[in-house]
Amino acid sequence: MSANLSVTFTGIRFENPFMLASAPPTESESNILRAFEAGWGGVVTKTIGLHPVVNVRGPKTKFFRTDVEKPRISMQKRPNAVLHSSWNWELISDKPIDWWLPRLARIKKEFPNKVLIASIMAGSGSDREYQHWQTLARGCQEQGVDGLELNFSCPHMDREDMGSNVGKNERLCNEVARCVTEVAKIPVWVKLTPATTNIVYEARGAFDGGARAIVSSNTWPSLPVVDPETLEFEMNVEGQVSSGGLGGPAILPMSLAKMAQMTQAFPDKEFSGIGGISDFSHALNYFLLGCGTTQVCTAAMLDQAIGPNVIKTLIRGMTEFLEKNAHRGWKSLEDFRGLKRGAIVPHSQIKRPDTADYHGGYDAEGYAEQPAEPSPARRSKEA
Numbered sequence: 001m002s003a004n005l006s007v008t009f010t011g012i013r014f015e016n017p018f019m020l021a022s023a024p025p026t027e028s029e030s031n032i033l034r035a036f037e038a039g040w041g042g043v044v045t046k047t048i049g050l051h052p053v054v055n056v057r058g059p060k061t062k063f064f065r066t067d068v069e070k071p072r073i074s075m076q077k078r079p080n081a082v083l084h085s086s087w088n089w090e091l092i093s094d095k096p097i098d099w100w101l102p103r104l105a106r107i108k109k110e111f112p113n114k115v116l117i118a119s120i121m122a123g124s125g126s127d128r129e130y131q132h133w134q135t136l137a138r139g140c141q142e143q144g145v146d147g148l149e150l151n152f153s154c155p156h157m158d159r160e161d162m163g164s165n166v167g168k169n170e171r172l173c174n175e176v177a178r179c180v181t182e183v184a185k186i187p188v189w190v191k192l193t194p195a196t197t198n199i200v201y202e203a204r205g206a207f208d209g210g211a212r213a214i215v216s217s218n219t220w221p222s223l224p225v226v227d228p229e230t231l232e233f234e235m236n237v238e239g240q241v242s243s244g245g246l247g248g249p250a251i252l253p254m255s256l257a258k259m260a261q262m263t264q265a266f267p268d269k270e271f272s273g274i275g276g277i278s279d280f281s282h283a284l285n286y287f288l289l290g291c292g293t294t295q296v297c298t299a300a301m302l303d304q305a306i307g308p309n310v311i312k313t314l315i316r317g318m319t320e321f322l323e324k325n326a327h328r329g330w331k332s333l334e335d336f337r338g339l340k341r342g343a344i345v346p347h348s349q350i351k352r353p354d355t356a357d358y359h360g361g362y363d364a365e366g367y368a369e370q371p372a373e374p375s376p377a378r379r380s381k382e383a
Helices: 029-038 096-109 128-144 170-181 201-207 249-265 280-289 310-323 376-382
Strands: 007-008 012-014 017-018 042-044 061-067 081-088 115-122 147-152 187-191 213-216 220-222 242-246 270-274 292-297
Touching: 007 096, 012 115, 017 310, 029 042, 029 096, 029 310, 042 187, 042 213, 096 115, 096 128, 115 128, 128 147, 128 170, 147 170, 147 201, 170 187, 187 201, 201 213, 201 249, 213 249, 242 249, 249 270, 249 280, 270 280, 280 310
Parallel strands: 017 042, 017 292, 042 115, 115 147, 147 187, 187 213, 213 270, 270 292
Antiparallel strands: 007 012, 061 081, 081 242, 220 242
16 A cells, blocks of 8 residues: 555645745745645745834845864855754744735635645734734635644744743743634644743643644754854844844754653644754654654755755655555554654653662762761851
8 A cells, every 4th residue: 555645733634744834935925836836735934924024134044064074163155064054033024914915815726735824923912912913813814824823933033022932931822822713713833932941831821722733843042153263253244143043953853852842741732843854754753752744944945945855855755664664554644653752751760770779860879978967056156
């Protein structure tokens, strides 16, 4: 029997579980159409707001590379260097909602069987901002999009009530998700920032607010490196820089750790994994942790902007994986999804050479012997 790559995620059928993430590759109608033609199962639009934003002058995205034989990380292009990560400080779409709405309708009309998710963002903490969320949600769903992705994850917003500042607050995650799900007739996903102490709290807030799925990770807050010759940040505007987002291969292990926290805490919920994916072996990590779909950004940007070769590699890799494991009875993603989730345990449960000698870091293990507590009489005398 041939491999079945289709999945049903939050009630939406995808022809394959691979999506283009909300990012520069999905900032235009032409790019999204090209992505669907290339074979992506779904696309999440660049984040849409009510009003246009003004981005920084000059480059908005660059790529870190590391030398094969030297411990150098730099954005400078050079021979014998390989991709380390991407770095960007681009804000949400610079096009207003009125620009996006007719284009969403045209995309769905041309590709009715492809999955189009609208990423949206407004502020929080006030009725006015919550009305903005609802206006965005209603407008996008009226154009026929299949779902909404709420951006609680942009790592470089100055406003304290937007982006990752919402994703670091369990209460705000709950309030915004709740206000959107009040008007949404389509599935609502929440994209969380990884820059939080325990992402399980924010995920719980979003799920309790009615979110159908959690998407993670967005890029990680970071700075570009300084050029040792010029002493300038490798990406700057007139010598100045602000926090941006790190993505690509470098964040794969970190994003997996965040995803594992959530899929273990909520094994019956749905998740979409992002971070460091360029071939099926990378996506497989997220599937084995329990994700139902995955999203790609950096690899696509480096591949003709929308990743036509990346999606072919992903589809081929998953097909070959299922065929290789056909003897296990695996015919689709559901047959192996979450298989390794239970293998992640607290450090204390990892086997030691002699378990009897392990005290979880307490007692004398790993510590110098503590001096005896002085008696009350001695303390009084010393005072």
